[in-house]
Structure formats: C-alpha cells, structure tokens
Amino acid sequence: MHAAATEAHSAALRTLLRSLGQIVLQANAFTGACLLAAWLLWEPRLACAAPTGAVAANVSAVLAGYSDDDLHAGLYGFNGALAGLAAFSFIADNATAAAVAILAATGTAWLLAPWSRWLRLRGLDYFSSPCLIVTWLWLPMTASAPSSSTLATAHAHADLASGLLAGLAQTAFAGGASAGVLVLIGIAVASPRHALCALTGAALASAEHLLLGATASSFNAGLLGFNGALTALALAEYGLVWMLGGVTLAALLQAGAASVGLPVLTAPFVAATWGVQWLKQRRALMLYS
Structure with missing residues (x-):
C-alpha cells in the first residue's frame, strides 16, 4: 500500500511538472522544475500561481473524463498554469488573484475539448489559446496595472545577452537574465535543438x-522576444524558412497590437503559428492537387 501511494504521488508530481514544462512546449518534468525555479528566483508569487492553475485544470480534466495519456503529458494543465500566472501578474490582491486563477484555470480545462476539436478539424493546434480566451474575458473587469512580476528594470541601453535571456523568461511571465538561464536550461535538457530555436526566435x-x-x-x-521564442519552438519541426517566417509574422502582429495598446499576451505567437500551419496546408494541397 505504501509503495503504491508513493508511486501515485510521484506520478502526480511528474504530471504537474510536465504541465509547467508545456508552457515552453516541452513535455518534460525537469523543464517544469526549471520553470518553477525561475519563478522562485524572479517572483515567488508566480511559483504558487502556476501550480495552482495547473492543479485546478488537471482536476477539471479528470472530472471531465479526458484522456489519461494527454493528462500525464501535461497537455491539460499548462493552459491552467498560464491562467494562474496571468491572474497573479495582473491582480495585486493575493486572495482575488487566487480565486480568479482557480476559476480561469478550470475554465481553460472545460473549454479545451470542444475548442481543440474545432481547431483540429482545420489542422490547427490550440497552444495557449484557451488561456487567452479566458483571460481576455476577465481582464477588462478585474485587472489592475501589471504587478512587478511582469515588469523588469529599464536600462538606457540594450544589453544583448540579458535581453535575450529575459525574453525567454517572459515566455513564463517571469523576467530577468537569471530566470531566463533557468528556462533555457530546462528547454535544453528536453531538446538542445529546441533551445537553439528559442534563442533564434527571441533574437x-x-x-x-x-x-x-x-x-x-x-x-x-x-518584452520583445518572448512571442518569437514561442513561435520558433512551435514551428521547430517545420523547417528553418517556415520557422523564421512565423517569427517575423509574430513580431509584426505584436508590434501592430502594441501600437493600439491591446493586451495581446501570447496571441501573436498563437496567431502567427496558426498562419504558418494554414499556409503550409494550402501549399501541400496545391502541390498534390
């Protein structure tokens, strides 16, 4: 009995950590542990926010009867983790942030099945879109100015290495070069090639x-590199030209949204990746028709 309980607890922990790792598109428990360390280093509130959201989403997925394989791979928990991070990043009061995090994470889990099915019929992946939809619903009503977890100290000149690493940290709502190093290590352990793609996309x-x-x-x-890094990770298997084209599209979309003051979060990454997936499908149809 004791051995079985220990194994169950270990499996649950691995599922939780994989949910965190999926934030940077890596189904790897060590990646998740590195992200957790990055949050502890940057802003300990986020180290509570992400697991809270991931657990809420995973429990909701279990209650909804979703696939065990996808659950253990962290595919249901990562949007919940992102929802928790968004709540604690934009809401200063801890009690309110926790309540919104749990509700929003639960919402992402219940939305995921019908939304992903609709996207799959069109050859598209869902990525962080469930979190974006749910967050945009509460953000105009509840959010205050971004907390310190979403902002880094400004400098008068660009620091190349620190800026690139900070861009990797921002993929997980963290900031700073030290947190970025931990994120990069987490990705590199799962896939050195993906780590190189993330750096290329951010740059x-x-x-x-x-x-x-x-x-x-x-x-x-x-703030300039995180959508590019995520887009490069999502398109790493599509070839260099498609990946770089997707990163450029994400940058243009982010710049356009910033010019009108829209809170896009990771929407440029999602939209750019969908654009590349759609174009690649159309190209394949033209070649084989």
Missing part, C-alpha cells in the same frame, strides 16, 4: 521590434 523577433522603433528598455525587459 530575430527582438531585432525586428527594435528596427520597428521599440525601446531598449522593452528589449531589456524581455
């Missing part, structure tokens, strides 16, 4: 934003 997107007039302080805060 290209940041350069394009700076050419479009973004400030050095935004670069140093990691």
Whole structure:
C-alpha cells in the first residue's frame, strides 16, 4: 500500500511538472522544475500561481473524463498554469488573484475539448489559446496595472545577452537574465535543438521590434522576444524558412497590437503559428492537387 501511494504521488508530481514544462512546449518534468525555479528566483508569487492553475485544470480534466495519456503529458494543465500566472501578474490582491486563477484555470480545462476539436478539424493546434480566451474575458473587469512580476528594470541601453535571456523568461511571465538561464536550461535538457530555436526566435523577433522603433528598455525587459521564442519552438519541426517566417509574422502582429495598446499576451505567437500551419496546408494541397 505504501509503495503504491508513493508511486501515485510521484506520478502526480511528474504530471504537474510536465504541465509547467508545456508552457515552453516541452513535455518534460525537469523543464517544469526549471520553470518553477525561475519563478522562485524572479517572483515567488508566480511559483504558487502556476501550480495552482495547473492543479485546478488537471482536476477539471479528470472530472471531465479526458484522456489519461494527454493528462500525464501535461497537455491539460499548462493552459491552467498560464491562467494562474496571468491572474497573479495582473491582480495585486493575493486572495482575488487566487480565486480568479482557480476559476480561469478550470475554465481553460472545460473549454479545451470542444475548442481543440474545432481547431483540429482545420489542422490547427490550440497552444495557449484557451488561456487567452479566458483571460481576455476577465481582464477588462478585474485587472489592475501589471504587478512587478511582469515588469523588469529599464536600462538606457540594450544589453544583448540579458535581453535575450529575459525574453525567454517572459515566455513564463517571469523576467530577468537569471530566470531566463533557468528556462533555457530546462528547454535544453528536453531538446538542445529546441533551445537553439528559442534563442533564434527571441533574437530575430527582438531585432525586428527594435528596427520597428521599440525601446531598449522593452528589449531589456524581455518584452520583445518572448512571442518569437514561442513561435520558433512551435514551428521547430517545420523547417528553418517556415520557422523564421512565423517569427517575423509574430513580431509584426505584436508590434501592430502594441501600437493600439491591446493586451495581446501570447496571441501573436498563437496567431502567427496558426498562419504558418494554414499556409503550409494550402501549399501541400496545391502541390498534390
């Protein structure tokens, strides 16, 4: 009995950590542990927020009878984790943030099945879109100014290495070069190639934003590179041209949204990746028709 209980607890912990790792598209428990360490280093509130959201989403997935294999891979928990991170990043009061995190994470889990089915029929993956939909519903009503967990100290000049690493940290709502190093290590352990893709995506997107007039302080805060890093990770298996094209599209979408003050979060990454998936499908149909 004791051995069985220990194994069950270990499996639950691995599922939780994989849910965190899926934030950077890695079904790896060590990646999740690295993200947890990054949150502890940057803002301990986030180290509570992400597991809270992941647990709420995973429990909801179990109650809904979702696939055990997908559950253990962290595919149901990561949008919940992101929902928790968003709540604690934009809501200053801890009690309110916790309540919103649990409700929003539960919402992502219940939305996931019908939404992912609709997208799958069109050849698209859901990525962080359930979190985006749920977050956009409460954000206008509840959110205050972003808390310290979403902002980094501004500098007068661009610091290349720190800015790129901060961009990796921002994929998980963290910030700073040290947190970015932990995120990069987590990705590299799961896939060194994916780590290189994430760095490439962050670098290209940041350069394009700076050419479009973004400030050095935004670069140093990691706000220019995170959508590019996520897009590169999502399109890593599509080939270099598709990946770089997707990163460029994500940068353009983010810059356009920023110019009108929209809170897009990871929407440029999701929209750009969907665009590449759609174009690749159309190209394949043209070649074989």
